[in-house]
Amino acid sequence: MEPFIKVTGVSHVYPNxxxxxxxxxxxxxxxxxxxxxxxxxxxxxxxxxxxxGLLKPTxxxxxxxxxxxxxxxxxxxxxxxxxxxxxxxxxxFLPTVRQExxxxxxxxxxxxxxxxxxxxxxxxxxxxxxxxxxNPFDLNSSKRKEIGMASIMAISPKVVVLDEPTTGQDHKGCxxxxxxxxxxxxxxxxxxxxxxxxxxxGELNCRVVIMNKSRKIADDxxxxxxxxxxxxxxxxLQPPQVMELANQLTYLNRNESYLTIDSIVKWFKHNxxxxxxxxxxxxxx
Amino acid sequence: MNSLYIxxxxxxxxxxxxxxxxxxxxxxxxxxxxxxxxxxxxxxxxMFPLVLLSKLVKQYLMSMxxxxxxxxxxxxxxxxxxxxxxxxxxEIFGGLTFKYESLVYASVMSFRILVIGTAAVIFVMTTHPxxxxxxxxxxxxxxxIAFMFLSTFQIIPIIAREAKIVMEAQQARCLDVKxxxxxxxxxLVPLFAPxxxxxxxxxxxxxxxxxxxxxxxxxxxxxLRETKISSLDYMFISGMLVLLLTELYLSxxxxxxxxxxxxxxxxLFAVWxxxxxxxxxxxxxxxxxxxxx
Numbered sequence: 001m002e003p004f005i006k007v008t009g010v011s012h013v014y015p016n017x018x019x020x021x022x023x024x025x026x027x028x029x030x031x032x033x034x035x036x037x038x039x040x041x042x043x044x045x046x047x048x049x050x051x052x053g054l055l056k057p058t059x060x061x062x063x064x065x066x067x068x069x070x071x072x073x074x075x076x077x078x079x080x081x082x083x084x085x086x087x088x089x090x091x092x093f094l095p096t097v098r099q100e101x102x103x104x105x106x107x108x109x110x111x112x113x114x115x116x117x118x119x120x121x122x123x124x125x126x127x128x129x130x131x132x133x134x135n136p137f138d139l140n141s142s143k144r145k146e147i148g149m150a151s152i153m154a155i156s157p158k159v160v161v162l163d164e165p166t167t168g169q170d171h172k173g174c175x176x177x178x179x180x181x182x183x184x185x186x187x188x189x190x191x192x193x194x195x196x197x198x199x200x201x202g203e204l205n206c207r208v209v210i211m212n213k214s215r216k217i218a219d220d221x222x223x224x225x226x227x228x229x230x231x232x233x234x235x236x237l238q239p240p241q242v243m244e245l246a247n248q249l250t251y252l253n254r255n256e257s258y259l260t261i262d263s264i265v266k267w268f269k270h271n272x273x274x275x276x277x278x279x280x281x282x283x284x285x
Numbered sequence: 286m287n288s289l290y291i292x293x294x295x296x297x298x299x300x301x302x303x304x305x306x307x308x309x310x311x312x313x314x315x316x317x318x319x320x321x322x323x324x325x326x327x328x329x330x331x332m333f334p335l336v337l338l339s340k341l342v343k344q345y346l347m348s349m350x351x352x353x354x355x356x357x358x359x360x361x362x363x364x365x366x367x368x369x370x371x372x373x374x375x376e377i378f379g380g381l382t383f384k385y386e387s388l389v390y391a392s393v394m395s396f397r398i399l400v401i402g403t404a405a406v407i408f409v410m411t412t413h414p415x416x417x418x419x420x421x422x423x424x425x426x427x428x429x430i431a432f433m434f435l436s437t438f439q440i441i442p443i444i445a446r447e448a449k450i451v452m453e454a455q456q457a458r459c460l461d462v463k464x465x466x467x468x469x470x471x472x473l474v475p476l477f478a479p480x481x482x483x484x485x486x487x488x489x490x491x492x493x494x495x496x497x498x499x500x501x502x503x504x505x506x507x508x509l510r511e512t513k514i515s516s517l518d519y520m521f522i523s524g525m526l527v528l529l530l531t532e533l534y535l536s537x538x539x540x541x542x543x544x545x546x547x548x549x550x551x552x553l554f555a556v557w558x559x560x561x562x563x564x565x566x567x568x569x570x571x572x573x574x575x576x577x578x
Contacts, residue, residue: 054453075461083457089486090447090454093478103475107459137482155459 002066003027004158004190005051005081010060012046020046022214023060028159028192033185035193035201035222038211039236044194047211048161051192052081065158079108082157086164088136088148097147098132104155122154125183142173149180159190166197178203202226202240202259210235223257289409289438296517297339297411302420304518305408311525312404316397318536322389323543325396326552332403339411345403348410350563352402356395357560360553363391374546388549395556414438419508428506436491444484451479 007026013019021043028034036044049055050062053069062069065080085091094100101122105115123129126146131139136147145165152160162181166174178200184191195201201208201222208225210218212235218225225231226239229247238244246258258264292298297305315328336345364370370384377383418435422428455475456462462472495501 049453052457054456073461073463074456075459075463078457078459083454085450085454085457087450089483090451090479091458093475093482104458107461151458 003029006063008061010057013058024216033191033206036209042211043214044211052083053077081159082152083161084149084152088144092136100151101154118156119154122150126150142169161192163194198240291410293340295339301512301514301518302412302417309404309408316400322392328400348406353560359395360391364388
């Protein structure tokens with residue numbers, strides 16, 4: 001099957017002459033969760049901004065659902081690829097949450113029935129029934145971020161790009177993001193994450209694309225990537241703490257990957273005996 | 286970049302900001318002294334060496350492009366329709382006649398825009414905002430007011446950057462910014478509302494940050510940067526004084542008039558030509574992006 005997003009040999013040079021990404025090839029298919037990782041300035045955001053045409057490739061080609069992004073308007077592409085900005089203040093501005101939700105569909109000029117349907121789905125997904133008449137600016141920052149996401153999801157795009165969804169969020173907010181990402185996935189959306197939150201990636205154990213110095217240097221599952229110490233060192237990334245712990249505890253099963261606390265706890269529960277032996281060796285030597 | 290200032294190693298950059306403020310004032314006064322288009326042109330051409338000296342020719346021409354739009358409109362519309370005109374100079378399209386008096390009026394006005402614009406551009410592009418604030422404080426302007434001045438200069442590029450992000454963010458919500466003109470006017474609300482909110486939030490934050498760094502403390506404030514009046518400044522100022530006196534003499538005692546209808550017509554054509562080049566360049570840029578050059 002044709003991948004939904006296809007990036008072929010894309011480079012992007014900003015007007016000031018800075019090459020932000022160079023010769024990137026990437027295919028994203030239906031139902032995938034893809035996390036784009038990399039240090040600041042490695043070209044993550046530039047890459048994902050190509051998905052809804054906010055940036056057009058300097059060379060190469062990006063197709064989204066068989067449309068060449070260079071030839072389509074951003075407004076049209078945005079109905080396929082929803083982009084949630086890092087700062088919700090850039091996106092939300094209306095006095096009530098309800099208006100925010102309807103806003104995207106109004107821009108799309110789709111029928112009223114369809115609008116109602118989409119907005120209703122977003123309300124259910126985000127459990128916003130009680131907040132519909134609230135002013136987004138009166139809500140706390142994690143809730144406001146959620147409103148930002150909901151306003152994009154109300155358009156019901158095929159792909160949703162989340163730019164740093166957990167930055168500045170408390171524990172509850174981060175957990176909520178994880179929940180939401182899983183929910184988007186279940187509803188058949190393709191999710192693209194740009195993030196520094198390794199724990200989130202660990203929990204998701206999704207596909208990971210690593211950018212380094214404007215080039216794509218890795219594209220694999222999170223557990224595989226996080227085991228590759230050399231790669232992580234080049235990209236200046238730190239795996240989730242659990243993973244690092246697992247890497248240091250040499251007696252753990254090498255073929256397994258321990259991306260979450262649960263997985264490592266499970267190992268300990270199953271291998272109490274082995275653990276005791278380890279302790280004996282430790283004290284004996 | 287955090288202001289319109291462009292750093293270069295040049296004589297003009299080294300001048301004290303106060304000298305440059307005086308220079309802008311001098312240009313404004315000289316421009317209003319003369320009601321003769323030829324003199325305005327001389328002023329304009331006379332300032333070009335300063336642009337050359339400041340090594341900012343390209344940036345200067347870029348910023349003048351925008352003013353050319355006004356100049357073309359004023360010259361053309363006033364030249365034809367201003368009722369003070371009596372003597373016909375030449376005709377286009379069979380019915381539209383450019384008249385001498387209206388052309389004089391129009392070219393004085395539009396050259397004045399260019400003259401003052403040039404002086405302002407030289408000033409802004411060669412003066413570091415902090416230097417300007419310091420210079421103002423040396424003129425006994427209260428610190429807070431000088432700072433207000435400074436932060437206004439600095440917030441413009443910040444707002445411009447935020448505006449770009451907001452534009453992208455709204456496009457991500459299916460706002461078609463490339464729709465027809467009526468639609469676009471409606472779209473000003475979703476573009477400006479977030480921008481205003483963000484700007485207010487930023488300014489608010491700035492005030493906290495300033496207080497955290499003891500901004501409102503009383504007493505003498507020192508600065509990292511120093512500005513000094515040097516011999517170059519004295520030379521510059523005395524040069525301006527001499528020129529100003531000459532100009533006063535010329536405009537009151539002599540009542541000179543160098544303007545001829547030939548000059549007017551050729552400057553009108555020159556303006557049209559420059560504007561045409563600007564348009565062609567603009568269109569070429571748009572088209573080349575569209576084709577995918």
